[in-house]
Amino acid sequence: MTASEVRCAVVGATGYTGAELARLLLAHPRLALAQLVGHTKAGRPVDEVLPSLAGLVAGEILDFDPDAIAASCDAAFCALPHGASAPTVAALRERGVVVFDLSADFRLTDAATYEAWYGAHGAPALFGKAAYGLVELHREDLRDAGLVAVPGCYPTVSVLALAPLLRAGLVEPDGLVIDAKSGVSGAGRSPSPATHLPEAAEGFRAYKVGAHRHTPEIEQELSRVAGAPLRVTFTPHLVPMTRGILATAYAQAKGEVTADACVEAARGLYAGSPSVHVFSDGRSPDTLWVRGSNRVHLSYHHDARTGRVIAIGAIDNLVKGAAGQAVQAANVRFGFEEGLGLGAPATWP
Amino acid sequence: MTASEVRCAVVGATGYTGAELARLLLAHPRLALAQLVGHTKAGRPVDEVLPSLAGLVAGEILDFDPDAIAASCDAAFCALPHGASAPTVAALRERGVVVFDLSADFRLTDAATYEAWYGAHGAPALFGKAAYGLVELHREDLRDAGLVAVPGCYPTVSVLALAPLLRAGLVEPDGLVIDAKSGVSGAGRSPSPATHLPEAAEGFRAYKVGAHRHTPEIEQELSRVAGAPLRVTFTPHLVPMTRGILATAYAQAKGEVTADACVEAARGLYAGSPSVHVFSDGRSPDTLWVRGSNRVHLSYHHDARTGRVIAIGAIDNLVKGAAGQAVQAANVRFGFEEGLGLGAPATWP
């Protein structure tokens, strides 16, 4: 389907991902921002809730009304917490709205796995019906999707970094270690002790060691690429900065492998992907270099002393790790150029 | 003059202001980025020098060649240090290139003042020939300018905050105090002890107390608005963050003044200015709310206990305080809509 203009609602517009969706849609030539929907802040002026929109977006945050959205919008981006998202998505799908869901509710394909990590699902009838929105690897699945599950931030960068190695058989699928580091915006907009500046600004720590819910999503996608089930050791950390994820992934090389071969595999896999850049000049990614953009920076290193390949990826967790990726998926879904409205470089420094 | 596409060179492209110019021109529908020029880094790949452009801009940084610029470009943005800028600008002007100069070389109108604060001028024949590029106050002067002096970052926010009060006669022109705070990117890209993260990240300090070179520029412009010479006490400070300037300006109220009257004066003066937003809901600006954007946020407060008006303004020093303002001036100069390519909200948070 190709439309001249696709009208979009943002549901859950008052969190950081919602704010990013608003920013990206305001600048998009074909996707139009039609509604900003929020629950607890419904009725408040947009610019009071999202101060960066002062003088740019008038009006108020609307309460969620699926009929009103269906009446005036073609698509909805849902940026709600997992659990809360499923029934909202169901209500929109019943009314024919194309939904891009940024929660975890529709990312997993195995119901038992979902339940083990998240508990009971909020819309079982829809479970397993979504296309997985990691555009670089699932582009074709998105073209006629009614529901797109936008990947999590950690899975996005982890899978994009490791997929070329597994697909090309350059590394062993067993024993993968992913050590990931995220800016604090990944924890969302709700204040907490862990995100309170005095306790976050000059500290660095791991969290949810061996227990982060993005683990099964990473395993699902890497298993798909590898063609067989695999498991990963995944450890997230909190970086004293606002935006950005860097994932450092460790894999055992299979036979004779060079960094160049890894770069070549990645460049091959991402040849038609405008968001991805693979370094081959010795540099490795820096989250600052992608901050505010939909870009993915990758590098590959071979530690000949230990026979390990180290794959490093960086994204902005709120853009390529959330809102930007959702827009990218929408571009594919509605027949636009994949990078439309997403071509801006990072706001650097 | 209106052109369908204006081809632009960025001279001094390897500093932060140059990088911002590149970012803004890449996204601009009518101004085209034609050349990235640098001196010490000429010949190096663009994306090695400006890592955010990796995968987006191919080619190398070019050495400065005024003939080549004149042959292929209509306009040049010069982002060079003061002193170094004047002869470069002169070479381009001689060849008919419209120049937007982001240095301090052409901002002052009084030669003796320039010399007192900066020393001998590098292109005396051109001195006094520039239009001052603070668009909100000098829009008409820019329409046929050959050389535009893009204002300094501190003067931009200080003058925009105080001008409505002085113009409306709401405050005394004597005794103004401007206490300004800037992110570290204002110090440029050259590393120094003062910008070394361990000595900058958890510290706050004033610098150049009573001696900052933006003082005469602020005084020149505020005197112009007030219609009589005035002096200001100006103290800049360094904030442990990358971008943003907040200016807190103190003025003695003239007779009965209210915060509302100040807001009204500012809204009147900036009625046709798409970049400016004046708060009237009790909030005061936060540099985060304008980060990465060309926006100006202003608020006005009246301290009835002391009879003082406090005017607060926030901008992104690299955008509205430099590159964005230059593009805004170019929009006016070339007959485009003033906010063309500059409408994006801040990348928040």
Add this chain to the structure above:
Amino acid sequence: MTASEVRCAVVGATGYTGAELARLLLAHPRLALAQLVGHTKAGRPVDEVLPSLAGLVAGEILDFDPDAIAASCDAAFCALPHGASAPTVAALRERGVVVFDLSADFRLTDAATYEAWYGAHGAPALFGKAAYGLVELHREDLRDAGLVAVPGCYPTVSVLALAPLLRAGLVEPDGLVIDAKSGVSGAGRSPSPATHLPEAAEGFRAYKVGAHRHTPEIEQELSRVAGAPLRVTFTPHLVPMTRGILATAYAQAKGEVTADACVEAARGLYAGSPSVHVFSDGRSPDTLWVRGSNRVHLSYHHDARTGRVIAIGAIDNLVKGAAGQAVQAANVRFGFEEGLGLGAPATWP
């Protein structure tokens, strides 16, 4: 009174000021940390609440029991919110405990002023009975005090910076402007949107413009020094860092004044004060240089162009602005050397 060892309780030990008190008392040769008291966290292990004490302090946070404190302690440091502090202080005073109160409840001497800024007082019978614990200016008042009101963080640095100028008659008492900037720890340990790292880390803003409750405290103390009532315009700002306050104060010079004369006045006034250092080498204070210490750095500047004196002071808001000052007052009260246990330089960088 001189004691070989003074046993101390910290009431309100689970906030940042309480944590600093614990740190300073652990290192103090004569003041012994006897009890850590907290309300909402009573019963929890100390090191769970104050993670820096892991392996150093065993036991639990105790609930408040004034009899138990009176039975085992000579002194108490109360680090509670204003309002909540007064009745706690009263209960301890009734039992003969010497109290150092870090709240605002006993700092003001005029009841009407207190009520206008804070509302009804929680222990009216004690109001006006405290010694004001700004040691450098009120040392003698502390020697036999039963209750010491430890000054607020902003008043400490503001008053110490301006007092020498007013006392020596170097500046006009009218028209003082104090532009102050504080690290986020000044907002306390409770998370809030304003202190949430993503909305605080790369932003700078003013708050409570013309309305901060430290204003009357500053006015009270500066009026005392000046010998006549005066008013100040006081604007606090939030700096994206954890600790430190810098105050930039502006005053109109009286007649012929030099920076050297200001330095001399300050050095004279603070000759016997081990915490204070006055720069005379052109440098101005940086909060990083006092971070973690009980030190006060001051500098004085004369802007000959406008006839203004600029006084700049820096402290660590949690040390000299709170816990350190309380310990300093306790040293005086109990006959120890004023700087005992407080001599450490900043943890720099």
Add this chain to the structure above:
Amino acid sequence: MTASEVRCAVVGATGYTGAELARLLLAHPRLALAQLVGHTKAGRPVDEVLPSLAGLVAGEILDFDPDAIAASCDAAFCALPHGASAPTVAALRERGVVVFDLSADFRLTDAATYEAWYGAHGAPALFGKAAYGLVELHREDLRDAGLVAVPGCYPTVSVLALAPLLRAGLVEPDGLVIDAKSGVSGAGRSPSPATHLPEAAEGFRAYKVGAHRHTPEIEQELSRVAGAPLRVTFTPHLVPMTRGILATAYAQAKGEVTADACVEAARGLYAGSPSVHVFSDGRSPDTLWVRGSNRVHLSYHHDARTGRVIAIGAIDNLVKGAAGQAVQAANVRFGFEEGLGLGAPATWP
């Protein structure tokens, strides 16, 4: 040997490690700071070079004079770059001064390994003559040492985290991965693009992937513990903060292993070590909790899904990773209590 007071010189006093040595020695009851020696800044006032010492330490930075040091000091702490350190150390050793060398020059025991990673050694006659100053594991070697090689920051935390597991045979010695993250002060005091706040503050990146010089030091010490040569994959990263290192180490469990067994092994090994704390309440270390202190925080996690043990350690790179560890070694060397002068908790937050 036990002395009532040991007089100490700090050679290389003008860098961050030197500044920390000065801070710790000033507070130490038995080690006396006798000389601050620097090369490029000799003759400049101490407090101009080390601003936190303003008002606390008078005098000037001295030029290096080994005879003068030998005449007046018992010990010297050398905080010089590798390469520059060796001849300085040799000059002091020839004169009988006990030396604690904080460079890498004497940490390795295999000359070929040193040469492969660092090039020719600056004092071959002394190579291999140093005791390795990781106190917790080499306490006895230090008691009569003339030269102590103070460990590197990354090796300190990595070895302390993994040693208990290897010693107890809980993990396989093959396939260790150490993903380490350091604050920017680890890069020293010299400004560079990588440490320039605008390019460091909101970014996170790896560096020297597979090539950091601390790798052979980690391998040497872990091999010693394991009783057989082993290799590690070591990747350091730069965290946008000033101080602190967190190391996340991954090891394959040997048979049935629990987190509790790992904790028990660590507590056993570090039973007499006052600096070490091992969490067993589910928390993992945060660098903020040890900032400014000589403490080591450790935690152990077992990922049953993948059979991996994750060991996490945190230190302050400038204290336990450098100056504090040197003082701790000196305490042992001179017969003082190991934790003397080092007992302070972190300055938190």
